[in-house]
Amino acid sequence: xxxxxxxxxxxxxxxxxxxxxxxxxxxxxxxxxxxxxxxxxxxxxxxxxxxxxxxxxxxxxxxxxxxxxxxxxxxxxxxxxxxxxxxxxxxxxxxxxxxxxxxxxxxxxxxxxxxxxxxxxxxxxxxxxxxxxxxxxxxxxxxxxxxxxxxxxxxxxxxxxxxxxxxxxxxxxxxxxxxxxxxxxxxxxxxxxxxxxxxxxxxxxxxxxxxxxxxxxxxxxxxxxxxxxxxxxxxxxxxxxxxxxxxxxxxxxxxxxxxxxxxxxxxxxxxxxxxxxxxxxxxxxxxxxxxxxxxxxxxxxxxxxxxxxxxxxxxxxxxxxxxxxxxxxxxxxxxxxxxxxxxxxxxxxxxxxxxxxxxxxxxxxxxxxxxxxxxxxxxxxxxxxxxxxxxxxxxxxxxxxxxxxxxxxxxxxxx
Amino acid sequence: xxxxxxxxxxxxxxxxxxxxxxxxxxxxxxxxxxxxxxxxxxxxxxxxxxxxxxxxxxxxxxxxxxxxxxxxxxxxxxxxxxxxxxxxxxxxxxxxxxxxxxxxxxxxxxxxxxxxxxxxxxxxxxxxxxxxxxxxxxxxxxxxxxxxxxxxxxxxxxxxxxxxxxxxxxxxxxxxxxxxxxxxxxxxxxxxxxxxxxxxxxxxxxxxxxxxxxxxxxxxxxxxxxxxxxxxxxxxxxxxxxxxxxxxxxxxxxxxxxxxxxxxxxxxxxxxxxxxxxxxxxxxxxxxxxxxxxxxxxxxxxxxxxxx
Numbered sequence: 001x002x003x004x005x006x007x008x009x010x011x012x013x014x015x016x017x018x019x020x021x022x023x024x025x026x027x028x029x030x031x032x033x034x035x036x037x038x039x040x041x042x043x044x045x046x047x048x049x050x051x052x053x054x055x056x057x058x059x060x061x062x063x064x065x066x067x068x069x070x071x072x073x074x075x076x077x078x079x080x081x082x083x084x085x086x087x088x089x090x091x092x093x094x095x096x097x098x099x100x101x102x103x104x105x106x107x108x109x110x111x112x113x114x115x116x117x118x119x120x121x122x123x124x125x126x127x128x129x130x131x132x133x134x135x136x137x138x139x140x141x142x143x144x145x146x147x148x149x150x151x152x153x154x155x156x157x158x159x160x161x162x163x164x165x166x167x168x169x170x171x172x173x174x175x176x177x178x179x180x181x182x183x184x185x186x187x188x189x190x191x192x193x194x195x196x197x198x199x200x201x202x203x204x205x206x207x208x209x210x211x212x213x214x215x216x217x218x219x220x221x222x223x224x225x226x227x228x229x230x231x232x233x234x235x236x237x238x239x240x241x242x243x244x245x246x247x248x249x250x251x252x253x254x255x256x257x258x259x260x261x262x263x264x265x266x267x268x269x270x271x272x273x274x275x276x277x278x279x280x281x282x283x284x285x286x287x288x289x290x291x292x293x294x295x296x297x298x299x300x301x302x303x304x305x306x307x308x309x310x311x312x313x314x315x316x317x318x319x320x321x322x323x324x325x326x327x328x329x330x331x332x333x334x335x336x337x338x339x340x341x342x343x344x345x346x347x348x349x350x351x352x353x354x355x356x357x358x359x360x361x362x363x364x365x366x367x368x369x370x371x372x373x374x375x376x377x378x379x380x381x382x383x384x385x386x387x388x389x390x391x392x393x394x395x396x397x398x399x400x401x402x403x404x405x406x407x408x409x410x411x412x413x414x415x
Numbered sequence: 416x417x418x419x420x421x422x423x424x425x426x427x428x429x430x431x432x433x434x435x436x437x438x439x440x441x442x443x444x445x446x447x448x449x450x451x452x453x454x455x456x457x458x459x460x461x462x463x464x465x466x467x468x469x470x471x472x473x474x475x476x477x478x479x480x481x482x483x484x485x486x487x488x489x490x491x492x493x494x495x496x497x498x499x500x501x502x503x504x505x506x507x508x509x510x511x512x513x514x515x516x517x518x519x520x521x522x523x524x525x526x527x528x529x530x531x532x533x534x535x536x537x538x539x540x541x542x543x544x545x546x547x548x549x550x551x552x553x554x555x556x557x558x559x560x561x562x563x564x565x566x567x568x569x570x571x572x573x574x575x576x577x578x579x580x581x582x583x584x585x586x587x588x589x590x591x592x593x594x595x596x597x598x599x600x601x602x603x604x605x606x607x608x609x610x611x612x613x614x615x616x617x618x619x620x621x622x623x624x625x626x627x628x629x630x631x632x633x634x635x636x637x638x639x640x641x642x643x644x645x646x647x648x649x650x651x652x653x654x655x656x657x658x659x660x661x662x663x664x665x666x667x668x669x670x671x672x673x674x675x676x677x678x679x680x681x682x683x684x685x686x687x688x689x690x691x692x693x694x695x696x697x698x699x700x701x702x703x704x705x706x707x708x709x710x711x712x713x714x715x716x717x718x719x720x721x722x723x
Contacts, residue, residue, distance in 0.1 A: 047649045048608075049531065049626035058613040058623060118608020118623065118650025121457065125588040125607050132461045132589045132605075140587035140611050202709045203581060203617035279549045356537060356572060356619040357550040 007166075007400040014398055015388050025384065029377045036374010039367040040115060048118060051368040056360035057351040059116070061368050064343035065375070066112035067194060068223070069105045071216065071342060073150065074191040075224020076102035079251070080184055090247035096394065097235060098228055099158045100386045102187075106151040108379035115371050139197040146190045153183045158390075166393045166400040191216050204350045206283035209272075215265045216342070221258035222308075223338035225251045226331040231383075233328070239391045249322050255334065256315035263312060283349035291353065294361040301345050307337035452476060461589065462602040462641070473604075474641060481646060485632040492640045494663035496596035502657050502714065503597070503693040504670075505682030505702075506571060509719045512678055513538055513562045513569035520675030521573075524658060525644040526636055528628030535622065535655040536573040536672060543568055573672075574599065574620035574655035575705060575713030582612035582621060591652075597686075597714050598657050600642035608650040617706050618713075621654045657683070686714065696720075 018026075043050050053060045079098040082088040114120050125131040126144055135141040157176050164171035173180075195213035202208050229248055236243045270288075273281040285291055290298050314320040314330035321327055353359045364372075392398040459473055474491045481489040518536045527533040539553035543566055546552060553570070563569070580599050583591055590605040591612060613621045627649040639645035640660035647653050658670035662683075668674075673681040684691035693716070696702065700718040 047624070047626040051625075054625065055613065055619070055622055058610045113609075116609070118610070118652075119606065119648070122588075122605070122607045125461075125590070125605055126609075132464070134587050134589045137584050138587040138611070140585065140609060144587065197611075198614075201581065201585070201615050203615055279551055282551060350614070353551060354619055355550075355617050356539060356555065357553045358555055358619075 010398065010400060011389055014392060015385050018388065022388070026381065029381045029384070032373050032377035033381065034374075035370050036372075036377065039370040039374065042367055043115070043371065044120075048116075050365060052362050052365045054360060054362075056354040056358055057348060057362040059347055059351070060362055061344065061364035061372055062112045062116040064347045065372050066109050066116070067346060068339050068343045069109045069112065069379075070147070070191055070194045071220030071338070072224045072227055073102045073105035073109065074187045074217070074220045075228070076154065076183075076187060079225070079228070080180060080187070082250070088250070090244040090250070094232060094241075094243050094247060096158060096161055096390060097232065097241075097387070099154045100390060101228060101231065101383060102154045103151065103158060103386065104379045104383040106147055106154070107382055108375050109147060110151075111375045111378060112372075115375065139193065139200050142193045143190075143197055146186065146193045150183075150186055150190045153179055153186055157183065158386075162390055162393050163400075165396075166398065168396075168399055188217065191220050198346075198350060201350075203355055204283075205280035206350045207346075209269060211265055211269050215262065215269070218258050218262035218265055219338045219342050222255050222262055222311075222334050223342070225255050225258075226311075226334040226338075229255075229331050230328065230335075233324075235387065235391070240395045240397075241391055245322075248327075252315055252321045252327055252330075255330075256312065256321070259308065259312040259315060259334065263308065282353055286352045286359070287345060287349040292359045294352075294359050296361055296363055297345065297348060300340050304337040304340035304345060307333040308341065311337060452480065456480075456604065459604050461605050463589075463592070470641075477641075477645070485635050485646070487632055487635065487637060489635065489637045489639060489645070491645050492638070492660055492664070493642075494640065494659075494665075496594045496598070497663065498595075499685075499687055501595075501597045501686045502576065502662060503684060503686035503697075504576070504657065504715045505684075505693055505696050506715070506717050507680040507682070507720045508568065508570060508717055509721050510678045510680035511538070511569045511571060512680075513540060513564070513567065514677060516675045516677060517571060517672035517681065520671045521655070523634070524636055524661075524671035525656075526630055526639070526646055527622075527653075528624065528626075528630055528647075529634070530629045531626055533622045533624070533628070533653070535620070535653075536571055537619065538569050538571045540567050540569055542566060570717070572618055572620070572705065573715075574657075575618050575711065575715040576655075576657060578712035578714060579710060581615040581617065581709075581711060585611045585615035587611060594642075596663070598659055598662075599654070600656055600659065601652060601654065602642065603645070603647050603651045603653065606651040608652065610652065612652060617709050617711060621652050623652050624649050 039050075051060060051062075076095075076098040079095050114123065117123065126133055126141070128135065128145075133141045133144070135145070157179050160176055161171045192213050195216040198204070198207035199210070199212040200208075229251055232243050232248060235241055270284070273284045282291060286294070287297055287301050289295070311330040311333035314326050314333070320330070348362050352361070389398075455476060460469065462470070465473065470493055474493060478489060478491055481491075515536075515538050518534050518538060521527070521535050522529075522533070525535065527535065537555055539550065539555065540557050541547040541553055547570070576593075576597055576599055578593075578597065580593055583593055583599060586592075587609060588605060588607055590607070591599060591601045593599045608623070610623055613623060624647055628647050630646070635646065636644060638660060640656075640663070643656045643659035658668075658672075661668035662670060669683050670681075673683045682692050682696060684693035686693055688694065696718055697716060700720060702716045702718040704713045704716060
């Protein structure tokens with residue numbers, strides 16, 4: 001017991017004590033969190049009317065961000081597969097940071113769902129046993145199960161590995177091996193179920209296409225790893241963690257394949273809708289060309305398309321893939337491109353035109369955007385704190401005492 | 416009295432802990448309202464999981480709350496579906512003149528919010544000679560001097576009370592369900608406001624309370640049903656219930672829209688009764704249902720009584 005408390009304080013100290021840059025970063029994030037909380041309190045008081053969502057477009061920016069982040073979380077699996085199954089050493093060593101990213105992303109997902117709810121106090125109604133979860137009929141119930149399960153699996157793996165490392169021992173594959181194997185289909189499932197959430201609605205022809213789930217996965221395997229490439233470079237610059245270029249280039253290569261599939265699936269969908277030209281093409285017409293003079297999404301989706309194609313070429317050519325300037329450009333392009341395509345570009349056209357043919361153009365309001373930024377800041381802060389603890393454990397700078405107290409030291413790392 | 420207070424305090428403390436355990440600590444708990452009524456409503460069970468005594472208790476609490484809020488007595492009924500009844504609705508497109516009296520009769524009967532304005536019925540207008548079954552050329556917003564207009568025809572749309580309702584299937588909390596008389600109802604105290612049902616509904620029938628519903632006390636219809644027209648809350652979904660407070664009552668009244676229609680375009684009856692008007696018109700008129708390709712199997716029949 002004493003041991004646990006002592007270790008807890010070592011961990012706490014590790015998180016709480018940092019240099020000026022660290023505090024400045026936390027203060028920066030806190031500012032946006034405060035703005036987001038302030039906006040959210042306004043929303044709690046006045047209702048979701050402070051957003052631009054209405055009966056015609058009943059989901060908007062919050063659900064768009066949620067969808068994108070499920071993809072980021074799912075992408076952790078992309079690192080797990082080569083790391084553990086094929087024992088590709090350079091990536092194996094950085095899987096931990098991917099899993100911590102998944103934990104942060106899922107937390108953001110859950111927050112985006114919470115802020116989208118009209119009655120957040122009643123969230124317990126959706127839980128199994130305490131509430132009346134509509135399982136297996138409702139895909140939203142499935143999503144609750146898979147997202148929370150994914151959060152649990154990744155938390156257990158990450159914290160077990162960290163704990164073993166912190167007491168100076170190698171982690172036992174016999175303990176987490178099965179969980180790691182389980183996490184692979186589970187990661188696929190969180191994104192598949194989220195795709196099915198939209199896919200299963202016959203009322204919304206834009207989503208009711210069987211290509212939706214494969215497209216979700218393909219685009220997730222672009223944006224998630226791209227985000228990780230950027231983060232890994234930051235981690236290795238700011239800490240003593242060594243991340244081999246080989247690992248980063250391997251991930252970049254995987255993104256190229258994923259983007260090829262993503263663009264192909266997109267092309268297949270665009271062909272089907274426009275060539276057959278039935279009225280089911282209306283949402284896609286709205287997205288790419290505008291409908292009845294409403295065309296606010298049009299520049300965005302073309303911007304995203306250009307970014308994705310450019311990034312694809314940059315990832316594909318070994319020369320640009322293995323040059324950090326072009327590689328980082330490509331990563332940023334993919335993150336923005338997929339954020340638009342899998343976010344607003346996916347959610348809004350599902351509702352435009354609405355089921356009775358009305359074209360209501362949705363643009364998020366300032367409070368809505370502030371709440372979303374607040375959640376992103378919470379996610380960034382969570383990831384920062386997790387890394388602040390994980391990195392020194394990983395590099396062996398911080399060690400917990402195990403069993404009989406031996407060599408107790410809670411050193412901080414230098415940036 | 417003292418005991419009661421102690422009880423309440425205990426309840427508050429216990430429930431507070433439970434609330435925190437549920438991960439709600441992040442949500443600002445309205446501690447200033449931490450009275451028994453608040454927590455009773457917080458822990459109210461799902462409507463279909465309560466027995467009659469529990470429902471009675473909930474209803475009397477809600478009546479008290481409404482009386483406080485609206486300064487007048489509002490009764491909340493809980494009439495159950497009648498055996499051997501499956502409600503169906505008929506709408507004669509050849510008669511509808513687009514006056515939208517049904518829309519406002521519905522608002523007054525069912526206590527919809529006036530600001531922001533909520534309508535359960537949408538009367539679509541189509542230009543004659545244009546394509547219309549896909550609804551893409553429909554108009555919702557029009558305000559002519561007189562109706563009907565020469566070049567237009569009209570199609571009212573409201574909840575189609577599907578036999579195979581996508582909204583019920585999608586609801587993650589079972590807050591909406593289809594009763595045996597075929598009416599799809601919502602427990603406004605159980606809905607979490609996720610709006611998945613609105614994404615699932617092919618008929619745009621569901622409405623969300625984006626803000627706190629606003630309806631002056633003198634305009635409140637005091638005869639309500641728990642699953643129907645009782646005043647709603649901010650952040651929950653609502654919809655047409657075929658005026659469950661009327662149609663399930665002992666007198667067996669028509670829905671307000673049926674009564675309000677000046678041209679008799681609206682029909683209502685029991686689909687299981689071979690002698691009913693509904694069965695007659697299904698048998699003898701050219702009927703169709705909206706978006707039949709989606710297999711939702713609506714109990715809302717559009718028909719043409721005469722050619723024009």
